[in-house]
Amino acid sequence: MGVLAVTGLGCLATGTAVLLLPFFAETEPLRPEKVDIIFEKPRSKPPTSKEENREMVSPQHVQVKKSWENPGVYAWGSNTGKVVAPESKEAFVKTPRRLSYFDGQILRDLKLDRDFGAAVTENGDLVQWGTAFSKGSANPIITLKGKDLVKIAISRDRIIALSSGGSVYSIPVASADQTAKETASTSSSWIPFWSSAPPTVSYRILKPKSLGWGEKVVDVSSGLEHCLMLTSKGRVFSAASSSEDFPARGQLGIPGLTWQTRPEGPYDQPYEIGALHRFKVKAIATGDFHSLALDSDGRVFSFGDNSSGQLGFQSELGSPYVDVPAPLPVTALYNGTKLLPKVTSIAAGGLNSYFTVDAKRVQGKGNNAKELVPVKDLGKTISETWACGEGIYGSLGTGKWTHISTAPTKIKALSNLYEYDEATNTIVPIRPAHLSVGATHVCAVLDNATHLSASGQTSANDTNYGADTLWWGGNESYQLGTGKRSNANTPLYIGPLDGGQQAGSSVVGRLEGTDRFQVTPRKTVRLGEGGSGRKVSIEQRVECGRLVTAVYTGT
Template identity: 50%
Template sequence: MWANRVRQPTTNILTLSRLVRARQPAISSWRRYASTNRGTSNDSNWFRNSLGFAGAGTATFLAYTYATTDSDKIGEEAKAKGLPKIKEDLGTQLVQKKRSLKSPGVYLWGTNAYRVVDPGSKESVIKTPRSLSYFDGQVLRDLKLEEKSGAAINEKGDLIQWGKGFSESDFKPTETLIGKNLTSLCMSSDRILALSSDSKVYSLPISKEDQQSGRKPKESSWVMPFLSGEAGVSYRQLQPNLGMTEKITAISGGSEHALLLTSSGRVFSVASSTESYPTFGQLGIPGLTWSTRPSGPVDTCHEITTLKGTKITQVAAGDYHSLALSKDGQVFAFGDNSFGQLGVEYNASAPFIDTPVLLPVSKLYRANEWAPTVTQIAAGGANSFFTVDAQRVLGRKEDASAVRDLGRITADTWTCGRGIWGLLGNGKWTHLQDEPTKVKALSGLSEFDESTQKVSPIRLRDISVGTTHAAAVMGNSTHIHSASTKALETNEDWGYDALWWGGNEHYQLGTGKRSNLARPTYINAPPAPEDKDKEEARLQIMPRHKGKAGKRTVNMEQRVECGRYVSGLYSAV
């Protein structure tokens, strides 16, 4: 288990900061001066000793001033005076902290055929994490990546788009939908859905040309509410049938559909692609097809009535299937099951299910001895993931005094779906996996919690699933007594463990190689340019901390994002 492994050096991919060792040439020079011109008289001895004491005191003051002055400034002064600059290597953990504090931003890798990873480069692939300079010094609210385009919501709540999918001639990041105070987004094959802070859901085309040529709604200004003008881009606002105080709290999207979660625990589904209508049951409405859809807009929101009476707390969408997690820890699945991604037996005569079905999680554990509760879900491509807290309970014929682990909780990660590229993470290359399989590298882990003097399970903090690959951020406590709101330089958090696995056909795993990985593994953060000859250290994800974004101090954290053949790491508010 990880708890028993020696932690490797950690680093990050942010700008390297260096310190210069406090030097002592001043002291030795003063000593040389004090030891010359020796005399025999008492006056000479007195003068020599006084001068020596004065020299030593001055040297001590200079050394102290040098050690407490900003190291970068000292280095610049030394360079200007032609003095040799003596460097001291920092511990890689400290380097990671300094980088995160000084350089928040966005780092991408994977396919660059459509100029998503590096808009200014003609390279077809970017093998290791590379900074997207437009976002240097910025923190984001959300980031989504597709093969042909990228989209982000900046700290102000404005939508930013880039890549060939956005523009065939201008690939660089550009603000599009602005002034809506957006909080999160999802992308279909040709449209973006964005959720605002006031619970509005906007749907707009990915293409810049379609945004400019399509119908632009009238808008009024909050400064001059009686005056209206045309919006800057074409968009539609989705209209789910909400209650008086009900709000949309989360959205998740696939290739042709999206799921909307409300504050009341209700779920709405909607067609989100202009090019094609969802036909694999992923909307969760029995019998709903293009020909049977009700009158009105194509992107009409449909409440999934089968889930009525069950409070849903999380939704997740793969390319053509959907997941919903209930408050009591149950998972409902619907949509395409061609690769077993719904976690139920594949039926060739009925390859998809258009009514939510309950995933049989209890069958994954020994009956009457474990009580499993699903705590998190994730989906992407043709795969589903869910994490489970399983508590050891007393069996029917068991004696409580003989059960040593009664009440113990183990945290496990399970998956199902397509595994031909290794995305199942179980070490096997399986084409179809319709029975959930455990990801052992992410399951059954624990650590000793000094604050409670108990062994606690290590859960997943986050998991992101792309079309053929995935990444998991572990929730291991890197330092028991740290506070998430403290400035990073004042606590001892060194970062969360991050692991990557699955398809690597476009170098999206960030290993620098093209081999697929069937088991979760660490990747390395490349060193700074001046440290190319040094051994690379393990990439870790920085916890929430206070850092500099421009001239401001911002409460931020790092997040990972896996898309279609592209991966990203970004600083988020």
Template identity: 55%
Template sequence: MLSTRCLSRAASRAPHTPRLGRTLSTRPRPQTRTKAAAHPYAQRRQQHFVRSVATVTALFATAATWEWFNGAKILREVHAEEVPTEEQELEFEKPRRRPTSEDDNRNIISSQHLQVLKSWENPGVYAWGSNTGRVVAPDSEETFIKTPRRIAFFDNTLLRDIKLDRNFGAAIDERGDLLQWGAAFSKDTTQPTPTLKGKNLKSLALSRDRILALSSSGDVFSVPVSQEEQQSGPKPASTFWIPFWSSVSNKISYRTRTPANLAWNEKVTSLSSGLEHALMLTSAGRVFSFASGSQDFPGKGQLGIPGLTWETRPEGAFDIPHEITTLKGFPVKHIATGDFHCLVSDASGRAFSFGDNSVGQLGFDFNPEATFVDAPSLLPTQRLYAGTAQQASVTNVFAGGNTSFLTIEATKPLASARDTDRVQADTWAFGFGLTGQLGNGRWIHNQSTPTKVPAFSSLFEWDETTNTPIPIRLAHMSIGSTHAAAVMNNVASVAVSGRSRKLTENDTNWGRDIVFWGNNEFYQIGTGKRNNVPTPTYIQPLDQRAEQERAASVLGDGWGRRREKEMHRFQITPRSKVKVGGRTVSLEQKVECGRGVTAVYSAL
């Protein structure tokens, strides 16, 4: 038998047996691999990884070597082609052309100076828009003239006035004679033709089928548009200075429409016409109206005479003048007419309107039961400045088509020495604006409440003469049937005319800003495009050839071609005394917007 010590040793060497009372687990224990058992698998994976890394490394090294070799070759080839054997001289932009005179230097440095100079050297008429009536380009069969073009007949010609319609045109030459052209005047005549002569005319107005002309002495004439009617219609008798001696004028048919009951030394000073009616303003501030056309009698209240219709008119000619007695006591300073409505303003800064109000062109809310107002009605312009403590004063009125404009100066009464007396000049528009002719950036059918035109309102500039800010007012507005133009009364310079103080070669002339807006169906805006323009916009200078020549001569051909693409805006020349044809005259450029057409001309 084994001893107890031997049993104890055997037991200690025997496998471990669980103690009593413990539950045996049936989950197999994880077997721990010995290092010898795991060696074959690990060795194979390690060998596979080493081979993969070696393969990728070899491919990468091969690709890098190939790229380096070919890249070096390409660099050597490019280097060999681009780098010359001799050092190449750098080319710089050509220097500015040396001016030949002080005037030449001014032309180079200022497009505006060149425009002013060209308007003096080459006076004439630029026109654009619809040419269906051969008005804009009498010798052309083109339907549209998209950008300003000179009418050759008026080259180096000064005019007193010009008015254009799509189908006929009229102008007053330097002698005061009436010129007419266009398809409605004569289909066979392609050049402006003298018609009413020897009357010393100074201004014109157009109705639907007649031309109204005002003479320097205050006489008003109504002339048919048609040449055939001028030749076949009744001609007035011409009275000579010999007593009881008179003869029938063998020139053209026309009617005299000067008011008969003018006071001593009173005469007509201003004339404006719509399609069927016209207004006359006298030197005493009185206003007369009459039927300006022969097709239809005014029937929308635009004569300003309550109850006056074709049936109720007085005996005599249908187009005799009538004084608008409602305006007595209000000395009128300005008159304006649209197609079927009127605006007037008096010396105290009040404005009145009457006529058609179907789209709010009178400045009153539309009333479907009363679409027109047949008596002058006061516009509540002070309401436009409610809550500002400013006093509003109307300075001018403008109208055309179915739109109206007011220019107002607003001032605040001085309450203390610290208050400013700055004048705020604003422009307000109302009426039809569906094609952008209100100029406020909106497309609206009926604008019965005057809306401010931001482009012409609350603007100021610095006056270097007085060293103070001054308001930028409007010098003039021309309202066509569906588009308009405005000339700003900004500070201009026409000092370089050979009769002023001593100037340097860098002193230049510059004109006034002029902008266009509204309907552009016939390219009458002058941008060369056909889209309507709801906000006032600039156009390019009228003389494009002179502008291109200037650009090409400044810094060489390359730089000049780049300059041709730059936008230089058209600036209209203000009045100045200059020499034209060896004589000194007072000359300025003016703009006229008609029915689908526009013109800029050299005016006396």
């Protein structure tokens, strides 16, 4: 066996095996390497107060606290019109971001489009911004003052504003059009005229005729070309709400009314919808080109464009427009179920319609009477949410991608939900308290149990929490707030406005995702950190617009 010595290593070979042996220098003894000692990081300090303990154990408590300390507006989605982030060149804002102009402000109302935004301040003034308002500067500014506005709706190019006294104003979106000196009252034509003392911002008044003693407009809603007005006596009026196109898809609810057949008078004069005159309407809603009305007996009437099935029934071949309000066939959805349905709310937007139903368990009649409902189940109420219209973006919320719906489809994630009511010791249904519908996406705010009474007098484990919100539909401009661009055809949670871990979690059960976004319900509080500010009644509200979304503090 031969031995070969090399510097630093000795090599011993026997056959095919090779063994490398270390070669130690005689003059330098081997010493251990120096090791850095890493001490254990100090643990978080235990809470020193009830409030610190609440913040540690409940993300929802933190959300409620921040909503009271920092009122304002969060927005996200498309920023091509400088609506979500006026100071930014970003095309999209992927997650909720504060709109700095409104920091510390409480709003009466807010509406967003991709290219313009409009809001009503706490004292009733109108604020506008976006590139469609001004190409030179997209920053928010107050435009119309002194009208004590309480609510607004937006069309393609105008703002429909309702005052506390029931006056309805039609205001141009573009600042250039606001200086065109439109008449401040109704006139015999659409063409504005000059006056010696024009208002600072020109507008038109939409005044329904033949209002009764003490009757006034109490609600407004607008599509791209038309608007609806609801009076205190349950009457509904419709009018053109855009200066670009006259409504021609039946959405006004006036049979045979077109640009050519319209009567003499202003282009945007209101018309009472005669087919609804004998019903006391309590709610109105509008999509892009269609309308909904809900009466006090829980009946829904729909009219306008039905090309995607948004009116709740199948379109007749070659006749997609319905210009006479037609009852939505809700009862037919519950045939054979021993449930008596009553619609409790409606919503619309884009090419979609939504309605919620309270269905009460009753005994069947006729052949159904053979199968008796147990006495303990009689009178039990279930709540269900239905959708109809276009579903290619997932806006039906049914888990499917559907171009056209031929009948309403139940949104299972928002139906048959219950919780225990400690006040009455009973199981009660959970309903959507509010549905906000954009062009392709939707948000549902649930009326689940909330708690806003944690104080210095209650235990350290008594935390505040708000109302759950669920989101679905189109997400092409990141308007769902998940931080991703994929559409969602089933309702999901998003993370808290200031960041969170559960963004985009799908709904399996209502309690999935502990760190999810919740809105704070109405509460009279003192604003500012530590409750050092003025006392006011506020709530958080969600507003879905055309490819944009906002959450704001409302009064």
